Amino acid sequence: xxxDSEEVMDQEFIEQxxxxxxxxxxxxxxxxxxxxxxxxxxxxxxxxRNSPYTGSMFIMEILKxxxxxxxVGNRIIQEQFQYSGETVSRQFGIVLKKMIMLAFDEIRTxxxxxxxxxxxxxxxxxxxxxxxxxxxxxxxxxRVSLLVDEQIPYIGRKGxxxxxxxxxxxxxxxxxxxxxxxxxxxxxxxxxLEAIRNTELKFPKPPDxxxxxxxxxxxxxxGYLAPYMGERYHLQEFRSxxxxxxxRETFYFVHSSLRSVIERCFGVWKARWRIxxxxxxxxxxxxxxxVTASLALHNFIRREAIAxxxxxxxxxxxxxxxxxxxxxxxxxxxxxxxxxxxxxxTIARELMLS
Numbered sequence: 001x002x003x004d005s006e007e008v009m010d011q012e013f014i015e016q017x018x019x020x021x022x023x024x025x026x027x028x029x030x031x032x033x034x035x036x037x038x039x040x041x042x043x044x045x046x047x048x049r050n051s052p053y054t055g056s057m058f059i060m061e062i063l064k065x066x067x068x069x070x071x072v073g074n075r076i077i078q079e080q081f082q083y084s085g086e087t088v089s090r091q092f093g094i095v096l097k098k099m100i101m102l103a104f105d106e107i108r109t110x111x112x113x114x115x116x117x118x119x120x121x122x123x124x125x126x127x128x129x130x131x132x133x134x135x136x137x138x139x140x141x142x143r144v145s146l147l148v149d150e151q152i153p154y155i156g157r158k159g160x161x162x163x164x165x166x167x168x169x170x171x172x173x174x175x176x177x178x179x180x181x182x183x184x185x186x187x188x189x190x191x192x193l194e195a196i197r198n199t200e201l202k203f204p205k206p207p208d209x210x211x212x213x214x215x216x217x218x219x220x221x222x223g224y225l226a227p228y229m230g231e232r233y234h235l236q237e238f239r240s241x242x243x244x245x246x247x248r249e250t251f252y253f254v255h256s257s258l259r260s261v262i263e264r265c266f267g268v269w270k271a272r273w274r275i276x277x278x279x280x281x282x283x284x285x286x287x288x289x290x291v292t293a294s295l296a297l298h299n300f301i302r303r304e305a306i307a308x309x310x311x312x313x314x315x316x317x318x319x320x321x322x323x324x325x326x327x328x329x330x331x332x333x334x335x336x337x338x339x340x341x342x343x344x345x346t347i348a349r350e351l352m353l354s
Contacts, residue, residue: 040266104298107178107299117170132210134211135213138188143162144284145277159258164183165179179195180288180295188215205258271310
């Protein structure tokens, strides 16, 4: 009887010893993992944000690098750099002022008006008929964030408040003039006429015999070539009903084809900058500055020949017009993946240290 009892006790002792050894091994393993994690992340850190470049070289490195290096929002920046939202917002304002200074250099008039743009010279439909054309003029709208009692003058046909922006662009897809900040209900023609009358704006008026393309809402006058009134004009109208059938329709078609360069500019610009679809609740002047700064960066990317999918698509296909997603359903997958990556890393780190 005693022998059986002793054997049971010995067996229980052995099993307890095995359990103790296993718990000890697990404790050692967990300690080792925690030690390695702490060593790799806090003692021997991998170099990060250590670019040797400054100024324009640094900007180009960022734009050519991984998508996670740019295009993130305030909350992600807070997590990555461990700063408060107020600090991030303040630094954003400082950088924005520098971007406005950049705009004075990047948004500039054509340097050689006498040279026929390659875009026209290489297009049999346009050459030599439009050899004196130097660009296009149009307006576009960008959403603004305003108090309810301030919104009415800014609510246009889209049903939400916007600012109206007039731009001039060349056939190289560079903006050469920008006038942002108009109320969304203001007609494009009114802004256009104010721009050419206001001498303080230094609007890049075309030299003699040269002209810009304008839409049918603008007057057909010296320096500004508008289409005929009362006929189909937009390219999609020709695609749906066949080729032009008269001299006027032929003119409409080529005029519209040439002027589509400004639609491609708008498309590339709006598709790149998520902030234009979801404008933060800054004061109105700051929202206008954001628009101008983003246009300057558009020119910088184009002028410095930085690899860009949208620009390359436009260069390869003259009919291609990038379309930003609808404002209400716009989703930038890269941005949201970056955000959830930060959330995942934070949870994993807290689990390991708990």
